[in-house]
Amino acid sequence: MKKILITxxxxxxxxxxxxxxxxxxxxxxxxxxxxxxYAGNLENLRDIENAPNYTFVKGDxxxxxxxxxxxxxxxxxxxxxxxxxxxxxxxxxxxxxxxxTNVVGTxxxxxxxxxxxxxxxxxxRFYHVSTDEVYGELHDPGTFFTEDTxxxxxxxxxxxxxxxxxxxxxxxxxxxxxxxxxNCSNNYGPNHFPEKLIPLMINNILAGKPxxxxxxxxxxxxxxxxxDHAIAIDVIFHDGKNGETYNIxxxxxxxxxxxVLLLCRTMDKKLGREEGETxxxxxYVTDRAGHDLRYAIDATKLSEELGWKPSLQFEEGLERTxxxxxxxxxxxxxxxxxxxxxxxxxxxAAR
Ligand SMILES: NC(=O)c1ccc[n+]([C@@H]2O[C@H](COP(=O)([O-])OP(=O)(O)OC[C@H]3O[C@@H](n4cnc5c(N)ncnc54)[C@H](O)[C@@H]3O)[C@@H](O)[C@H]2O)c1
Numbered sequence: 001m002k003k004i005l006i007t008x009x010x011x012x013x014x015x016x017x018x019x020x021x022x023x024x025x026x027x028x029x030x031x032x033x034x035x036x037x038y039a040g041n042l043e044n045l046r047d048i049e050n051a052p053n054y055t056f057v058k059g060d061x062x063x064x065x066x067x068x069x070x071x072x073x074x075x076x077x078x079x080x081x082x083x084x085x086x087x088x089x090x091x092x093x094x095x096x097x098x099x100x101t102n103v104v105g106t107x108x109x110x111x112x113x114x115x116x117x118x119x120x121x122x123x124x125r126f127y128h129v130s131t132d133e134v135y136g137e138l139h140d141p142g143t144f145f146t147e148d149t150x151x152x153x154x155x156x157x158x159x160x161x162x163x164x165x166x167x168x169x170x171x172x173x174x175x176x177x178x179x180x181x182x183n184c185s186n187n188y189g190p191n192h193f194p195e196k197l198i199p200l201m202i203n204n205i206l207a208g209k210p211x212x213x214x215x216x217x218x219x220x221x222x223x224x225x226x227x228d229h230a231i232a233i234d235v236i237f238h239d240g241k242n243g244e245t246y247n248i249x250x251x252x253x254x255x256x257x258x259x260v261l262l263l264c265r266t267m268d269k270k271l272g273r274e275e276g277e278t279x280x281x282x283x284y285v286t287d288r289a290g291h292d293l294r295y296a297i298d299a300t301k302l303s304e305e306l307g308w309k310p311s312l313q314f315e316e317g318l319e320r321t322x323x324x325x326x327x328x329x330x331x332x333x334x335x336x337x338x339x340x341x342x343x344x345x346x347x348x349a350a351r
Contacts, residue, residue: 008083010040061105091157137292189226214286217257224250249297
């Protein structure tokens with residue numbers, strides 16, 4: 001049975017990718033490598049944890065000796081790399097942890113794959129999951145990031161992801177490592193840690209806390225339902241061409257303020273409140289340093305060459321997301337308090 005290593009599989013997007021691969025590809029054995037940082041949580045994979053083709057491995061991609069051993073002995077057919085520090089605000093207060101995980105961690109994985117696959121790369125693939133933020137920001141409506149847009153990262157997070165993208169391409173160019181990269185827009189959906197916009201707002205609404213909107217709420221993001229991203233990763237992993245980059249996006253742009261207002265109206269309905277009640281919690285706060293104005297993805301290459309398209313309309317995806325959080329308040333409480341983290345850290349410390 002072919003083995004696939006997925007890194008960061010206990011996180012938000014990673015957990016959806018692991019579930020998709022475990023469920024839709026019984027021909028593979030999936031190894032989920034994750035350090036279980038504040039953002040990683042095995043509760044996200046409870047439903048598949050006993051699947052016969054699934055194994056969890058706790059470990060840190062920054063630890064080169066550990067990664068060399070794991071990949072050296074693992075005979076992995078493919079590596080799907082999602083492990084990262086992922087929150088822009090945290091990158092502003094602590095850039096070095098982003099350099100370590102996103103840059104050094106990625107190079108450790110590339111080195112280990114190069115050594116383990118020993119110049120016979122037939123049937124192997126290193127898939128690097130990246131972000132549209134590497135392209136910088138857009139101003140003019142009607143302009144989009146394409147795969148040819150020049151990199152212009154503007155936050156420590158996007159600079160670290162851009163750097164890792166460059167390393168991945170350099171390993172293809174220099175050592176012929178078979179690589180593929182995708183750059184995706186903002187994801188939303190179940191299991192999203194409540195520090196990012198949508199789950200933070202849902203969490204605050206449920207707690208009756210203010211809803212902090214940066215600046216005037218004018219920044220624009222393109223939103224994609226996380227399961228559609230997982231499907232795109234599956235399609236690119238299997239059908240994408242080595243050395244290529246694929247942009248993934250929802251063609252679904254929202255100003256932050258409009259998005260928060262839509263979320264407030266959805267919550268009014270779900271919580272049986274009068275329309276307009278929830279939006280009273282909106283508070284405008286000092287803008288994020290260096291806040292990029294607009295991101296928008298042109299995903300034509302992916303749809304024309306590999307036939308992928310988002311399956312879900314935004315209103316439906318947002319409603320599914322809200323329903324998930326309302327039905328999983330315990331999850332929200334346990335990730336916010338760090339209970340899950342402690343529980344799984346203790347479990348692995350005892351082994
Ligand atoms: N969230 C988005 O909207 C978005 C959009 C495009 C691309 N991406 C990219 O997708 C990937 C996953 O993003 P996410 O939002 O799911 O992130 P996340 O923060 O929810 O999850 C990251 C996971 O990586 C693990 N991890 C962190 N450091 C590690 C280390 N040193 N060793 C091993 N594991 C480690 C964490 O424990 C966690 O499970 C990232 O590479 C991110 O850059 C995210």
